[in-house]
Amino acid sequence: MGLSSIAAAKGERLRRTKRSPMARREELAGWLMAAPWVLGILLWILGPFAGAAYLSLTDYDILSRANFIGLDNFRRMLFEDPLFWTAMRVTTVYAVFSVPLSIALGLFLALLLNARIHGLAWLRTIYYLPAVLSGVAVSFLWIWVFSADWGVLNYLLSLVGIRGPNWLTSEKWALPALIIMSLWGVGGNLVIYLAGLQGVPTELYEAAVVDGAGRWRKFWHITLPMISPVILFQLIMGIIGALQTFTQGYVMTQGGPNNATLFFILYLWRNAFQYLKMGYASALAWAIFAYILLLTLIVLRTSEAWVFYAGEVKAR
Amino acid sequence: MAVVALRRRRSLRARLSRWLETFLIYAILLAGAVVVMIPLWWMLTSSVKHPKEIFAFPPTLLPKQFRWQNYVEVFAKAPFGLWFRNTAFVCLMDLIGTLFSASMVGFSFARLRWRGRELMFVITLATMMLPGAVTMIPRYLIFKQLHWLDTYYPLWVPSFFGYAFFIFLMRQFYTTIPLELDDAARIDGASIFGIWWRIALPLTRPALTACGIFTFNATWNDFMGPLIYVSSQKKLTLALGLMAFRGPHVTDWHYLMAASTVAMLPVIIVFFFAQKYFIQGVVFTGIKG
Numbered sequence: 001m002g003l004s005s006i007a008a009a010k011g012e013r014l015r016r017t018k019r020s021p022m023a024r025r026e027e028l029a030g031w032l033m034a035a036p037w038v039l040g041i042l043l044w045i046l047g048p049f050a051g052a053a054y055l056s057l058t059d060y061d062i063l064s065r066a067n068f069i070g071l072d073n074f075r076r077m078l079f080e081d082p083l084f085w086t087a088m089r090v091t092t093v094y095a096v097f098s099v100p101l102s103i104a105l106g107l108f109l110a111l112l113l114n115a116r117i118h119g120l121a122w123l124r125t126i127y128y129l130p131a132v133l134s135g136v137a138v139s140f141l142w143i144w145v146f147s148a149d150w151g152v153l154n155y156l157l158s159l160v161g162i163r164g165p166n167w168l169t170s171e172k173w174a175l176p177a178l179i180i181m182s183l184w185g186v187g188g189n190l191v192i193y194l195a196g197l198q199g200v201p202t203e204l205y206e207a208a209v210v211d212g213a214g215r216w217r218k219f220w221h222i223t224l225p226m227i228s229p230v231i232l233f234q235l236i237m238g239i240i241g242a243l244q245t246f247t248q249g250y251v252m253t254q255g256g257p258n259n260a261t262l263f264f265i266l267y268l269w270r271n272a273f274q275y276l277k278m279g280y281a282s283a284l285a286w287a288i289f290a291y292i293l294l295l296t297l298i299v300l301r302t303s304e305a306w307v308f309y310a311g312e313v314k315a316r
Numbered sequence: 317m318a319v320v321a322l323r324r325r326r327s328l329r330a331r332l333s334r335w336l337e338t339f340l341i342y343a344i345l346l347a348g349a350v351v352v353m354i355p356l357w358w359m360l361t362s363s364v365k366h367p368k369e370i371f372a373f374p375p376t377l378l379p380k381q382f383r384w385q386n387y388v389e390v391f392a393k394a395p396f397g398l399w400f401r402n403t404a405f406v407c408l409m410d411l412i413g414t415l416f417s418a419s420m421v422g423f424s425f426a427r428l429r430w431r432g433r434e435l436m437f438v439i440t441l442a443t444m445m446l447p448g449a450v451t452m453i454p455r456y457l458i459f460k461q462l463h464w465l466d467t468y469y470p471l472w473v474p475s476f477f478g479y480a481f482f483i484f485l486m487r488q489f490y491t492t493i494p495l496e497l498d499d500a501a502r503i504d505g506a507s508i509f510g511i512w513w514r515i516a517l518p519l520t521r522p523a524l525t526a527c528g529i530f531t532f533n534a535t536w537n538d539f540m541g542p543l544i545y546v547s548s549q550k551k552l553t554l555a556l557g558l559m560a561f562r563g564p565h566v567t568d569w570h571y572l573m574a575a576s577t578v579a580m581l582p583v584i585i586v587f588f589f590a591q592k593y594f595i596q597g598v599v600f601t602g603i604k605g
Binding site for chain 1: 342440474483576
């Protein structure tokens with residue numbers, strides 16, 4: 001954020017000197033040009049955000065007037081609704097596996113791709129392509145891949161003598177199937193790590209070689225610390241994304257079998273738009289918000305121990 | 317002499333292990349690439365298989381006979397043309413709105429000095445962390461109040477107010493352009509809007525392209541938005557249409573794979589032509605598509 005601090009310093013200077021007509025014109029134009037977004041934040045983000053807080057304290061169901069019921073929605077959610085906990089568990093398990101696996105796999109592939117190989121552009125294209133595909137068509141594609149009797153996955157497994165399960169209709173295998181599917185998009189991570197790796201100064205490696213460091217120590221003591229900020233960012237964005245998974249659960253498994261893939265947002269969506277329990281669904285929305293916030297804060301807090309910022313002077 | 321022989325042998329061994337390592341790297345990367353391509357391969361080949369061959373076991377990796385007719389029949393079975401047009405319309409409006417707002421607001425954040433700017437920027441970054449689920453229900457109620465349910469307005473009108481991510485992307489890009497350009501233009505008598513429109517806008521074309529591709533991609537693939545807001549048959553987008561096409565019990569997998577291929581095709585085409593900008597955008601913001 002070097003640039004913004006420079007900008008802040010400039011703003012400071014501006015405030016202290018007398019405002020010229022030009023500066024006033026700039027102030028006006030600045031506000032005018034930012035106006036749509038300022039309005040947008042109020043209309044589409046902060047307003048609804050506050051609205052959701054209010055709704056979560058009511059029993060609003062669209063058909064009748066909203067009654068204020070205090071924290072009753074939250075009480076029911078925590079103590080009387082087993083599906084709330086099911087959805088929490090499903091979503092957490094999904095995130096706990098898909099996010100770290102994507103990060104590790106993406107980093108591993110990026111390291112290999114970074115070894116000055118031929119055909120880098122081609123391989124990067126192939127790995128990245130699935131990351132830009134998503135939505136209903138991709139879900140269909142994967143239903144067909146996971147098909148028990150005619151799917152390509154079980155066929156490949158049969159070649160090595162494994163009888164593949166009935167992936168999407170098995171309570172045990174449906175969620176792992178969706179986790180496997182999420183790894184298909186690993187190219188998105190890969191591209192970011194590749195850029196990060198290419199930004200590590202080569203002098204560091206040269207110095208390490210002079211000091212007699214082997215490959216493993218170079219990775220452990222140079223590469224990993226240098227790209228740890230990227231990993232942190234990917235971790236946080238990955239958690240936020242994974243906890244909001246919806247389409248796969250809706251299209252591929254309808255939350256089943258027996259709620260084994262009842263993602264939180266899917267459960268929220270059902271409450272809001274199928275059962276029209278807008279008040280209760282708003283309480284659920286606040287719960288997932290709080291959960292995401294909590295996880296982000298935990299990650300950020302622990303990151304002080306493992307993220308290294310080059311150029312930062314560590315106080316001892 | 318013994319020393320020379322030893323050194324030679326060692327260098328041979330070093331070369332051998334170096335060669336083995338390169339071989340391993342390629343082997344892993346190529347194997348990975350094959351694995352990544354299998355699902356797409358499976359979709360493409362299934363889409364041109366004969367209905368009987370679809371349920372063959374073991375599955376055929378290449379269709380015995382290519383049945384291109386599947387595609388013709390799929391278009392006859394469902395109004396794909398209409399769904400395409402609907403989706404393209406939403407994408408176009410969203411694109412115009414996003415590019416306009418991101419460019420203008422980003423310009424203001426990066427190059428104009430106004431009170432409250434730093435605070436607004438921090439708020440902008442914070443909203444990127446806010447899950448969409450929290451604002452979903454009140455937004456729905458707002459659009460309902462406006463009688464915008466079962467129209468496309470809820471899907472594209474917000475884009476004219478701007479999205480935090482794209483504003484951030486544009487702002488970051490603007491800061492890489494020297495400020496002297498603006499000063500020079502100002503001395504020449506250009507207005508601030510003129511500077512944005514005539515000087516900054518052309519210079520930010522790579523970033524705008526990245527924004528455009530991301531927007532197109534997200535809107536084209538969007539499922540939840542149309543699911544919540546669009547209901548009448550005539551107005552279905554491609555994502556909703558596909559869902560309707562599948563129906564509750566499907567056996568026509570050759571049709572479904574053909575339909576899925578058609579739905580993915582625009583994104584794949586854009587990806588191949590604009591890959592460079594995709595990757596630039598990703599690298600610039602650290603956020604994947």
